Amino acid sequence: QQQVKQSPQSLIVQKGGIPIINCAYENTAFDYFPWYQQFPGKGPALLIAIRPDVSEKKEGRFTISFNKSAKQFSLHIMDSQPGDSATYFCAASGSGNTGKLIFGQGTTLQVKP
């Protein structure tokens, strides 16, 4: 019940495309859902986060869509660029698990020029 399932494992898109990464969770006590971006040799960087009281949040080219009834959320990257090539992790936490972040398995994104 503590798992967060992320798909796909890897993704290749052309520049300008809209990659979509999906995550699903089981624990209804989760109430905070961040996305992290990690470049090789670096630590994960917080990209964008959402709480379940909204269905969508947009920051620049990054959008989170949230479906509370389905217990799913996804990251969309608009007008993707080669510089977006990185590994993306979704995560979830809630007051029920002392706020610890549970991470998805990660998605390696390659944006071709």
Place this chain on the structure above:
Amino acid sequence: SAVISQKPSRDICQRGTSLTIQCQVDSQVTMMFWYRQQPGQSLTLIATANQGSEATYESGFVIDKFPISRPNLTFSTLTVSNMSPEDSSIYLCSVRQGQETQYFGPGTRLLVL
């Protein structure tokens, strides 16, 4: 956002030895965490470093193997004891600011021969 530094950034160690990793934050934070990221894998929480008390370890991690210190609100250390090649990983320090936002350090890349 918090600025987090880790030392060393990388190391190559012999099996049976121990390595202490330092994490320094530029502001006082209540909660600090240590994660392990095995090659090509997601992040796994090792423990929560509690200031003034013993760390809280996750299932599968024990104090004898990963002793943690948290002497104040800006500093923590993680020791990887009696290392084996299976301990080769990236070790990441993380801090929480505010209610839920969590930031990560750059990581320590450990190779055990």
